[in-house]
Amino acid sequence: MTRLLDTLALRPTDRSPVWVMRQAGRYLPEYRELRSRHTFQESILDPKIAAEITLQPIRRFGFDGAIMFADIMTPLEAMGIDVTFDPGPKLRPMSLAEIADLPDLDLDRVAHVAETLRLVRKDVPDDVTVIGFAGAPTTLLAYLLEGSGSKEYLPLRKAMHAGTPELDAALERLSTAMHTYLAMQVDAGAQVVQLFDSWAGILPRHLLETRSFSAA
16 A cells, blocks of 8 residues: 555554646756747647656655556547637537537547556656546536636626526536546556646635535
8 A cells, every 4th residue: 555545544554645736848858848839739649748847756755555647638639528628628619409409528538648547657756646637526617607817707606696597507518528538547557536626716615515526
């Protein structure tokens, strides 16, 4: 077992496990050098590049967790949604009905994520935990309704306050897709998976509990 897995299982460890949000990124000179030759999307889509970026902070700092290099928008492309980065995500704003009617996640279109995890699991030190992730339904819904990043996410807030059956159907569609996506990651070698609910904090507590948390 690794230090992180022992901690999650409530077993005693010699110290708390350490990993950092965005630990693979621009603060690393080796990352900047690699990114000077490849775009963000190229880096995600090529398993060898994505695995290398995942492992860079492990080699430099010896973190206890290796978080796969990907983006929370990646699985949306496997549901037929065109996403570009300029530099943040850009996509066509959608209605709740359109989101609820999205096709099932096509695992073939996220096969590069599975291969990235297999490569990382093969090369990572035995005492380091491989971490996968997905965007939580509420945060994905925020982007889908808005079409990009935002400071306010008014379409999401309005939808959450209204609490219509269309909202429930849209959240259920995203929840089912992310369950499939995370299960694939576990099969490919992820030892821990997590949901990133980046924009849940814009909602009041009662909506977090009744809408966001229940959807996740």
